[in-house]
Amino acid sequence: MRLYLKYASIILRGQMQYKVSFVMSSIGQFLVAFTTFLAMYFMFNRFNSVNGFTFSEVLLCFAVTLAAFSLAECFVRGFDTFSGIISNGEFDRIMVRPRNEILQVLASRIEFTRIGRLLQAVLMLIYAVPTSQVVWSSDKIATLVLMLIGGFCVFSGLFIIYASICFFTIEGLEFMNIFTDGGREFGKYPISIYGEGVLKFLTYVVPIALFQYYPFLYLIGRTDNVVYMFLPLVGVIFLIPCLAFWEIGIRHYKSTGS
Amino acid sequence: MIELRDICKTFKVAKRNAGLGEAVKALFRREYSEIRALKNVSFKIDEGEMVGYIGPNGAGKSSTIKIMSGILTPDSGECVINGRVPWKERIEHVKEIGVVFGQRSQLWWDVPVVDSFELLKDIYRVDELSFRKNLNELTELLDIGEIIRTPARQLSLGQRMRCEIAASLLHNPRVLFLDEPTIGLDAVSKIAVRNFIRTINKERCTTVILTTHDMQDIEALTERILLIGKGKILLDGTLNELKKRNSTYKTLVVDYTGERIKTVSGLRVTKDLDGHVELVVDTTLLPVSQAIAIISSQVDVSDISVMGATAEEMVVSLYKEFEI
Structure with missing residues (x-):
């Protein structure tokens, strides 16, 4: 962790060399997320509710997903640009340093400009938490925290899988964005509105619904089943196969010619 | 110290003809051809030796270096360095080696070189005292005292290469792999780098393995030469023996x-x-x-x-x- 901070400080110092660019991209990130928020706001202005969920409920759902995604993105973004790290040979360098590879990959690309998006998510949470008509008892707060942790882990796991695929092929990974960025977009609304099929897929294959939909039902009082509260922890377990896949990938690492 | 026995490595290379149509076709059906990069490579290097590893482009030099530094896992064969198998005990192994890739930088691009050194100190867990001592020695030997406060991106190639070499020696490794360290350098920098490598080899008894296309490097530095071609070790001998053969x-x-x-x-x-x-x-x-x-x-x-x-x-x- 201390080393991660050192990396962070050196990258921050590097990015600060281009001050204008830094400020502009932070603002840009903020605006992108903000427009989605506006779109949702105007839609609810006309329709009042989606599939039985009110605007403030959906907003809470969206805020949680966005916060989890932004956190994952802020810290685990290194994996997103991993194909670049492999194809320009940077990974060779990582392999000859006596530290865990994952830590090094994470630390090699820390995106401070994502703070704009994280800020947006925090603002939305601040707005959504009091307006959601949820009675914030201690178990509800715990649920919210678990949702954030579970979401962070699931998105991180997805980024790791994304990166591990790079060991086998260095091209055409865009389809993985369906799960990462797509997951974020899906996560705007409670998963059930997409229908049974999508819900099953996002429960058993890519466990996005586990940290988003089910605990969310518990949060807004649609169910009293306490099990739903702890489902985000499955998201944490999701990391294990992801990391195993990563290890297999490293054995297959081919490096690039030089 | 370093021992390789029957190391083999095969790469699969996807092939397709030029053109958009072929590219689309390749999406669905790939043709692979196998390239045997290394065929039963065996050699032994003792502590403190300085070895020149030569061969034409694509002969397998870099692959061998990458296997020895724990980056690649070979298909078969054994490799033991300082009593460890590089790809199995990667983290312990790489603490004791330094690697310079002449074509790639290991310094952080936008910050002063000395900041990169500080971070490397933390990565390798070098204690403050030996780091200071080592850094002073290296800056003096490589004459980089003036330039380590400049961001890496503003350095000339010669200056940067000297910093790269210093960076890979901060943790005082027992083995140093140099992959084309003098590529693209001017005469003055080349000689500075060569003198430095010789000094390090003598004074710290660091084992040096050097790949290069510059025969003057070989002549100036190495006693022993390994020649590799088409993935096989073809020759293992001293420069003088080689010369006699051809003289x-x-x-x-x-x-x-x-x-x-x-x-x-x-x-x-x-x-x-x-x-x-x-x-x-x-x-x-x-x-x-x-x-x-x-x-x-x-x-x-x-x-x-x-x-x-x-x-x-x-x-x-x-x-x-x-x-x-």
């Missing part, structure tokens, strides 16, 4: 006044101008001293020089000999 022919360049020189067996004229002649002596038939005696008995020599094969020529003849 049966010497070239004589003579400036003279007088009649034309009459040749004898073992002496052949390759270039004949008025008052200037170049001859090749086959030393198995005629010792050089005798050849000179014959020439000076015939004409009035004003200048004479003897040239053996250069390392460059030797390597070319080796490549030809092994058809690589």
Whole structure:
């Protein structure tokens, strides 16, 4: 962790060399997320509710997903640009340093400009938490925290899988964005509105619904089943196969010619 | 110290013809061809040795280096360095090696070099005291005291390469892998880098393995040479042995006044101008001293020089000999 901070400080110092660019991209990130928020706001202005969920409920759902995604993105973004790290040979360098590879990959690309998006998510949470008509008892707060942790882990796991695929092929990974960025977009609304099929897929294959939909039902009082509260922890377990896949990938690492 | 036994490595390379149509086709059906990058590579290197690893492009030099530094896992074979298998105990292994890739930087691009050094200190868990001592020594030897406060991106290639080498020695490794360390450097930087490598090898007893295409590097630095071609080790010997192998022919360049020189067996004229002649002596038939005696008995020599094969020529003849 201390080393991660050192990396962070050196990258921050590097990015600060281009001050204008830094400020502009932070603002840009903020605006992108903000427009989605506006779109949702105007839609609810006309329709009042989606599939039985009110605007403030959906907003809470969206805020949680966005916060989890932004956190994952802020810290685990290194994996997103991993194909670049492999194809320009940077990974060779990582392999000859006596530290865990994952830590090094994470630390090699820390995106401070994502703070704009994280800020947006925090603002939305601040707005959504009091307006959601949820009675914030201690178990509800715990649920919210678990949702954030579970979401962070699931998105991180997805980024790791994304990166591990790079060991086998260095091209055409865009389809993985369906799960990462797509997951974020899906996560705007409670998963059930997409229908049974999508819900099953996002429960058993890519466990996005586990940290988003089910605990969310518990949060807004649609169910009293306490099990739903702890489902985000499955998201944490999701990391294990992801990391195993990563290890297999490293054995297959081919490096690039030089 | 370093021992490789029967290391094999195969790469799968996707192939397709040029053109958009072919590219689309390749999406669905790929044709792979296997390239056997390394075939039963075996060698042994002792502590404190300095070894030149040479061979044409694509011969397998970099692959071998990558296996020895724990980046690649070979298909079969054994490799033990300092008693460890690099790809199995990667983290322990890489603490004791330093690697310089001449074509790639390991410094953080936008920050002063000394900041990169500080981070490397933390990555390798070097304690403050030995880090300071080491850094002072390295900056002095490589003459980089002036430039380590400059961001890496503003350094010239020669300056940066010196910083790269310093960076890979901060943790005082026992083995140093140099992959084309003098590529693209000017004469002054090259000589500085060579002198430094020699000093490090002598004073710290660091084992150095050097790949290069620059034969002057080899001549200036290494005693022992490993020649690899098409994935096989073709030759393992000292530079002198190599030279002897190729030194049966010497070239004589003579400036003279007088009649034309009459040749004898073992002496052949390759270039004949008025008052200037170049001859090749086959030393198995005629010792050089005798050849000179014959020439000076015939004409009035004003200048004479003897040239053996250069390392460059030797390597070319080796490549030809092994058809690589």
